[in-house]
Amino acid sequence: MIHNDTYIEIYLETKKKICTCPNCNSKVTRVHDYRIQRIKDIPLFFKHTFIILKKRRYRCNACGKKFYEHIEFLPRYHRITNRLAMFVIYELSNEYSMTSVARKTNLSIDTIKRIFDNVSYSSPTNLPKIISIDEFKGNSGGSKYHCAIVDPVNHKILDIIKDRKEHILIDYFRKIKNRDSVTHFICDMWQPYIDLAKTYFKNAVIVIDKFHYIRQVIWAVEAVRKRIQRELSIKLRKYFKRSKKLILKRYGLLDTDSKLALQVMFSYNSELAIAHTLKEKLLSIIDASPSSNEARVLLKDWIKLAQNSGINELKRCANTYIRYFNEICNSFDIPYTNACIEGFNNKIKVIKRIAFGYRNFDRFRNRILHCCNK
Missing domain, CATH: 3.30.420.10 (Ribonuclease H-like superfamily/Ribonuclease H)
Structure with missing residues (x-):
């Protein structure tokens, strides 16, 4: 074995054994000659590893056929071991690029692609419930x-x-x-x-x-904030933009100073206060986790409040809820x-x-x- 700063070479020779002739199926023990083959293996100690394999070529006495011995860890015509190919497939199960895996294993990117193309996942014919x-x-x-x-x-x-x-x-x-x-x-x-x-x-x-229909309300509140801040002075506009997280965050999770800052924003426009209140009311309905029958009543009341709010952004959100009303209510019956x-x-x-x-x-x-x- 040669152990350098950049690579490791391991010299290997298999034991002589009785082989079967691929042409006439006769038992063969006669060695015709040898060949030295350089094979890439999995990296050891973060260094590129090579196996210097001394391969035997047998000659059949019955038919004269010459053939190489079968090596379990090395397929025919391959220059990399089976475990290196499996190591590449394992590395690609993580969030690594093919380039980084190629650099780590001392292989070309095209070789990495060819190895991974042997991995195949068939489409399912049956689905879960x-x-x-x-x-x-x-x-x-x-x-x-x-x-x-x-x-x-x-x-x-x-x-x-x-x-x-x-x-x-x-x-x-x-x-x-x-x-x-x-x-x-x-x-x-x-x-x-x-x-x-x-x-x-x-x-x-x-x-x-739930994420998608809650997002509709969040987008509506954000649209109200953006519309209002465009009508304000430059100084207040920057204040509203930097304080947008106060409007989107749950009111119960805010500290005292944040709640006071939020009330200051509401004092400039009542529509923002209405939009924030309706957002909190909807989230409280979802937190209560009622059944679909109870949710129908609560959501209908919320939709009426949004439609009667006089805010166009919330009206559009309410219309979206009306369009998908049954599908939204069904989300209260399953935990998924x-x-x-x-x-x-x-x-x-x-x-x-x-x-x-x-x-x-x-x-x-x-x-x-x-x-x-x-």
């Missing part, structure tokens, strides 16, 4: 958005669909065998998802994720949300960013499933 669906920006395979289907109970990505276009989703879900056994379909406020669920998951209860899928989306963004994007959708899909479903 509760599924979540959401899109994320991908820019691979000619599609701007991809869709992720997640099992929120077991926190597992089931599959990645190439596009969120309706005809692609229809072609995908037509292949699912147990569509009638899906009991809950969780999605955001994108109408094609709801239309798809009504058509292909007839027994499923459609649920709008799209929080799991939003977490996966953040991890997908990391995978995409460290690679500076993916052009090949199949490789991008396999990398997501490989990293997120360890």
